[in-house]
Amino acid sequence: xxxxxxxxxxxxxxxxLSNRLAGFGExxxxxxxxxxxxxxTMISRMDPGEKNVREVAEFVGTSRQNVxxxxxxxxxxxxxxxxxxxxxxxxxxxxxxxxxxxxLSEKTPLVEREARRLFSGLSxxxxxxxxxxxxxxxxxxxxxxxxEAEGETASR
Numbered sequence: 001x002x003x004x005x006x007x008x009x010x011x012x013x014x015x016x017l018s019n020r021l022a023g024f025g026e027x028x029x030x031x032x033x034x035x036x037x038x039x040x041t042m043i044s045r046m047d048p049g050e051k052n053v054r055e056v057a058e059f060v061g062t063s064r065q066n067v068x069x070x071x072x073x074x075x076x077x078x079x080x081x082x083x084x085x086x087x088x089x090x091x092x093x094x095x096x097x098x099x100x101x102x103x104l105s106e107k108t109p110l111v112e113r114e115a116r117r118l119f120s121g122l123s124x125x126x127x128x129x130x131x132x133x134x135x136x137x138x139x140x141x142x143x144x145x146x147x148e149a150e151g152e153t154a155s156r
Contacts, residue, residue, distance in 0.1 A: 022035065028107065028111055041104060081094075
């Protein structure tokens with residue numbers, strides 16, 4: 001297969017896997033999508049104290065706009081609280097609620113167990129290789145995004 005065919009296969013496979021993994025996660029989570037659970041998990045792993053939307057987005061590896069969109073239903077559902085930052089009034093701080101902490105403590109062991117089951121067919125070496133390749137793909141996407149942003153700035 002030519003390189004262009006392998007590149008198309010890689011993009012298609014990643015897209016299909018993303019959808020299937022989201023479905024895998026949502027089968028275990030009653031109220032939340034897998035992406036919402038992931039966001040709550042990432043926020044719980046950040047340093048204690050004030051966290052604003054920009055810091056959460058950087059930690060998760062996504063845009064502020066994506067985090068803002070995800071925060072709205074999580075706040076409505078009682079999983080997150082937001083408030084204007086005391087450090088910077090233009091900034092919105094994000095905080096897990098006790099409901100989110102309970103949900104994570106109940107669901108995280110289940111997700112971890114099912115993830116072990118899902119990846120049980122991969123050896124440790126294959127898992128290490130998968131993680132390394134996925135990190136490189138993420139770096140490539142970041143580099144692409146940076147080039148696109150620079151191109152947009154230059155064309156203005």
